[in-house]
Amino acid sequence: MSNDGRGLGFLLVVILGGLIFGFGLGLSNMARPEVVLDFLQFDDFGLLFVMSGAAVVTGIVFALAEASDSRAPITGRNYGRRLKSFDKNVVVGGVIFGAGWGISGICPGAAYASLGVGNYPILIAIGGMFAGAYLQGLWRARRADSAARSTSAD
Amino acid sequence: MTGLTPLLVDSLFPNGIANYALGGFLIGLGTAIIYLGTGITAGASTFLESTLSYVSDLPRFNKAKYVASRNWRVVFTLSIVSGAALYTVTLGDGWWVSEVQPWRFALGGVLVGIGTRIGKGCTSGHGVCGVGSRSRTSLVNVATFMLVAIGVAQLLSALGVSP
Numbered sequence: 086m087s088n089d090g091r092g093l094g095f096l097l098v099v100i101l102g103g104l105i106f107g108f109g110l111g112l113s114n115m116a117r118p119e120v121v122l123d124f125l126q127f128d129d130f131g132l133l134f135v136m137s138g139a140a141v142v143t144g145i146v147f148a149l150a151e152a153s154d155s156r157a158p159i160t161g162r163n164y165g166r167r168l169k170s171f172d173k174n175v176v177v178g179g180v181i182f183g184a185g186w187g188i189s190g191i192c193p194g195a196a197y198a199s200l201g202v203g204n205y206p207i208l209i210a211i212g213g214m215f216a217g218a219y220l221q222g223l224w225r226a227r228r229a230d231s232a233a234r235s236t237s238a239d
Numbered sequence: 240m241t242g243l244t245p246l247l248v249d250s251l252f253p254n255g256i257a258n259y260a261l262g263g264f265l266i267g268l269g270t271a272i273i274y275l276g277t278g279i280t281a282g283a284s285t286f287l288e289s290t291l292s293y294v295s296d297l298p299r300f301n302k303a304k305y306v307a308s309r310n311w312r313v314v315f316t317l318s319i320v321s322g323a324a325l326y327t328v329t330l331g332d333g334w335w336v337s338e339v340q341p342w343r344f345a346l347g348g349v350l351v352g353i354g355t356r357i358g359k360g361c362t363s364g365h366g367v368c369g370v371g372s373r374s375r376t377s378l379v380n381v382a383t384f385m386l387v388a389i390g391v392a393q394l395l396s397a398l399g400v401s402p
Contacts, residue, residue: 096314098276103315106269106363107322111331113262114254116323118339119402125392130251131259136366138263139270143371146271147280162278166372169359171379178358179380181350183387188395189347190339192362193355194283196348197316201323203334209341213348218287220349221356222299 095159109139110198118190118199118207125187185217269322270367273315280372282364283319284355286312338402354384 113135114120124132150164157164169175186192191199191210199207248256273281289309292300327334355361358380360369369377 095277096311098273099281099311099315100318102269102273102276102281103318104269104322104325105265105272107319107324108326109262109265109267109269109322110319111262111323111326112265113259115262115266117335118337118344120254122339122392122402125389126396127389127393129253131254131256134256134259135263135266136362136370138260139267139367140370142264142267143270143274143367144373146267147274147371150275157274157276157278160277160279164274164278166374167280167364167368167377168372168374169369169376171376174357175359175376175380176383178354178356179383180354180387182354182358182361183384184391185347185350185352185354186362186384187347187388187391188350189343190392191344191347192283192351193287194319194361194363197283197286197319198323199337201320201325202327202331204337206337206339206341206344210344210348210351213345214284214287214352214355215291217349217352217354218284218356219291219295219352221353222288222291222295222297226297226299 091160098159106194107198107201110195111202115195116198116202116204118195121186121190121192121195125190266363267367267371270363270371274368280364280368281312281315282360282368283316284361284364286316287352288356340400340402343400358384 110116114131115135120129121132123129147164147166151166153164155164156162189210191207193214196207196210196214200211252259270281273279285305285308288300289305289312292305292309295301351361355364358365360377360380365374365377365380370381
């Protein structure tokens with residue numbers, strides 16, 4: 086894991102991927118919260134093409150890579166699937182994220198891209214996302230602390 | 240003769256389909272390039288936690304996986320910003336500023352920050368990488384946030400909140 090930061094080749098791939106990813110977010114208008122809100126209010130269904138277009142590409146490439154029995158050239162990693170464990174947090178987090186997305190029309194990747202189209206007020210949203218992530222981390226740390234105390238008190 | 244189909248397409252997609260589909264293709268392509276090169280499914284929201292490790296001592300933000308990836312995640316995010324800027328100065332129609340009210344960005348941002356961290360990912364992590372991996376966890380997360388977001392946006396609209 087700590088070798089992920091290795092070398093120039095790794096960074097060049099991340100930069101190339103990020104540039105194309107950001108260009109796509111700009112082109113698809115996802116960097117404009119108004120367009121996302123238009124989708125959520127059923128005024129413009131274009132976002133369906135964005136998400137399905139992206140998922141079709143990753144679906145095909147991921148499946149081919151998994152089946153190829155080879156390893157990623159830069160890191161030597163296996164081409165594993167992105168499978169996160171399922172628990173109630175997946176649903177609770179989805180509800181909270183969905184509420185935030187519905188209120189603001191922004192999600193993390195699109196918010197970064199929004200800066201690149203000149204939308205400086207998005208800094209408020211990015212600041213909010215950092216604050217939210219920090220609050221969540223703080224809360225989880227506190228909860229872990231009190232759980233540790235209550236078990237060691239026995 | 241103006242058929243029903245073009246009329247329907249116009250009303251469902253007032254801004255056409257091409258930009259959305261092509262943009263989505265590129266979003267997937269960027270993700271796929273990083274995956275093919277590194278084996279990493281790069282979501283956009285882990286940047287929040289990994290970047291907090293620079294400034295916070297909380298063990299929560301200083302897990303090995305965050306500290307090990309925080310540098311390249313900053314590079315990834317700056318590249319996303321640059322990619323969008325590149326679009327703006329090439330195919331785009333100029334710099335653009337949102338009119339959505341600041342309180343919506345502030346409140347929405349905080350909830351997005353909390354929600355993606357509890358829910359283990361966001362629209363790119365679950366929506367693009369997870370769905371691309373045919374992950375049931377991600378499909379449940381995406382279905383949940385889609386339904387809630389639609390409900391909330393429709394409610395705000397009905398209450399007259401605009402933009």
